[in-house]
Amino acid sequence: MDMVTTITSFGRSGTFDWLYQRVSAVVLATYTLFIVGFIFLSDDFSYQTWSALFEQRWMRVFTLVALLATVVHAWIGLWSVVTDYITNRMMGPKATAIRVVVEVLLAAVAVFYTVWGIEILWGV
Amino acid sequence: MLKVSIYRYNPETDKAPYMQDYELDTQGKDLMVLDVLELLKAGDPTLSFRRSCREGVCGSDGMNISGRNGLACTTPLSVAAPKGKLVLRPLPGLPVIRDLVVDMEQFYEQYRKIEPYLQNDTPAPAIERLQSPEEREKLDGLYECILCACCSTACPSFWWNPDKFIGPAGLLQAYRFLADSRDTATDERLSKLDDPFSVFRCHGIQNCVNVCPKGLNPTRAIGHIRNMLLTRAV
Numbered sequence: 001m002d003m004v005t006t007i008t009s010f011g012r013s014g015t016f017d018w019l020y021q022r023v024s025a026v027v028l029a030t031y032t033l034f035i036v037g038f039i040f041l042s043d044d045f046s047y048q049t050w051s052a053l054f055e056q057r058w059m060r061v062f063t064l065v066a067l068l069a070t071v072v073h074a075w076i077g078l079w080s081v082v083t084d085y086i087t088n089r090m091m092g093p094k095a096t097a098i099r100v101v102v103e104v105l106l107a108a109v110a111v112f113y114t115v116w117g118i119e120i121l122w123g124v
Numbered sequence: 125m126l127k128v129s130i131y132r133y134n135p136e137t138d139k140a141p142y143m144q145d146y147e148l149d150t151q152g153k154d155l156m157v158l159d160v161l162e163l164l165k166a167g168d169p170t171l172s173f174r175r176s177c178r179e180g181v182c183g184s185d186g187m188n189i190s191g192r193n194g195l196a197c198t199t200p201l202s203v204a205a206p207k208g209k210l211v212l213r214p215l216p217g218l219p220v221i222r223d224l225v226v227d228m229e230q231f232y233e234q235y236r237k238i239e240p241y242l243q244n245d246t247p248a249p250a251i252e253r254l255q256s257p258e259e260r261e262k263l264d265g266l267y268e269c270i271l272c273a274c275c276s277t278a279c280p281s282f283w284w285n286p287d288k289f290i291g292p293a294g295l296l297q298a299y300r301f302l303a304d305s306r307d308t309a310t311d312e313r314l315s316k317l318d319d320p321f322s323v324f325r326c327h328g329i330q331n332c333v334n335v336c337p338k339g340l341n342p343t344r345a346i347g348h349i350r351n352m353l354l355t356r357a358v
Contacts, residue, residue: 006320014317014324015353080320084284 006083008103010076021076024069031066051124060121067117071110078106126150126205128160130171131213133220141220143211150201157189157204157212158196161224172223180337183272187224188213193274193335215277217286230286231273231293237316238290238298243309259305266300266345268338269293275332275342281325288321292332292342295323299345302352314353323349 011017042049053059086099126148133141146164155163158175165171173196176182180198187196189204190211204210218226244253276282276291290298298317301307317323323346332342 009320012320013357014320014322015350015357017320018324018350019354019358080325083321084281084325087284089287090284 009079010072017076020072024073024076027066027069028073031062031069034062054121054124063121064118067114071114075106075110079103082106125208126160126201127209128164129209129211130164130223131220132171132223134170134222154200154202156197157194157199157201157210158185160201160210161196161212172225174225181270183270186215186272186274186277186337188216193278195272195274195337198337215273217277217283218273226277228273231271231276231291234276234286234290234294235271235297237322238294238301239309239313240297240301242301242304242307243312244306245308253306255305262303262305263300265340266296266303269296269300269340270338272337274335274337275340278331278335279326280329280331281327285321285325289325290317290322292326292346295326295349296340296342296345299349302349310352311356314349314356317349318353318357323353 006012009017011020038053039045054063082099082102086095086102088095091098128146128148129143130146131141132138132144146168148160148163150160158178161171161173161175165173173187174184175197176184178185178197180195183195185196186193189196189199190209193215194204196212201210212224214220214224214226218228218230221227271293273293275296276293279289279292281289282291298313302310302313307313326343326346328343328346330343333340333344336342
């Protein structure tokens with residue numbers, strides 16, 4: 001009995017996906033805590049402090065890493081939702097086509113946000 | 125009077141399943157749900173359900189009892205119908221053959237996948253393969269499973285992907301052989317579980333732990349399997 005094969009999951013291995021889901025969650029939690037902390041703990045939170053923060057290279061890299069973590073986290077999570085509910089078992093052969101369309105849309109959104117995010121981070 | 129509502133479906137005569145109401149005088153006794161079914165069947169021989177040992181060992185009479193999977197033979201009315209109303213349905217998610225009888229093939233297929241037998245490629249000793257008491261202890265909480273399917277049919281991941289996700293019952297047994305000091309196929313077993321469905325469709329909601337009539341903990345066993353997979357992979 002062979003194991004289940006998949007080609008659209010993020011890392012193709014369940015162990016790999018599980019680990020990346022956790023690693024990306026830690027990155028996102030850290031980033032969220034940092035941003036919320038920065039907003040509430042800075043003495044004079046203003047446009048100047050905010051743009052000074054994002055002029056630092058480390059902040060741009062940190063934000064990019066958080067953005068990529070969002071993409072990874074969303075792909076693994078939504079892929080698993082899609083393969084739970086949009087399946088041939090649940091809705092017949094048309095499920096394959098719908099699932100592929102949804103996955104392509106997800107991928108397009110992921111690429112769009114990544115490119116747009118890089119443009120914003122290095123464009124100001 | 126005890127009110128009983130039972131899922132009825134005979135594919136040869138019924139277009140769709142329906143709930144049939146019965147009333148039963150329990151004479152104030154705290155009967156087991158299986159006793160109730162037997163008494164009702166005496167009055168209505170068409171009522172179908174599986175049963176065998178009637179003492180929670182064979183695993184035949186797993187069903188959904190007032191919304192919760194369990195064994196009819198070990199679930200008393202005081203638990204299943206504290207307000208005098210008992211609702212019986214087949215185990216959720218599996219195809220219904222008739223009334224409370226379900227087709228367990230999908231469940232057994234997943235059990236078959238994990239190769240539930242000892243594999244050892246070393247020459248057999250003259251008498252037997254010995255285990256230390258500590259090694260044997262690792263199998264406690266694993267070998268007691270009676271394959272009643274209460275856990276796997278309480279698991280949404282198994283409902284959505286019964287063909288790909290092994291399910292709590294199968295995974296408990298998978299770990300039973302991964303944890304056995306006499307089994308030498310650990311790596312091959314883990315390789316077959318590494319895909320995104322077999323183990324990792326478990327999201328740890330613990331419905332399985334909640335319903336297991338034998339008090340076992342498949343979620344913990346699945347956690348052990350995941351740790352073995354991670355240890356091997358990183």
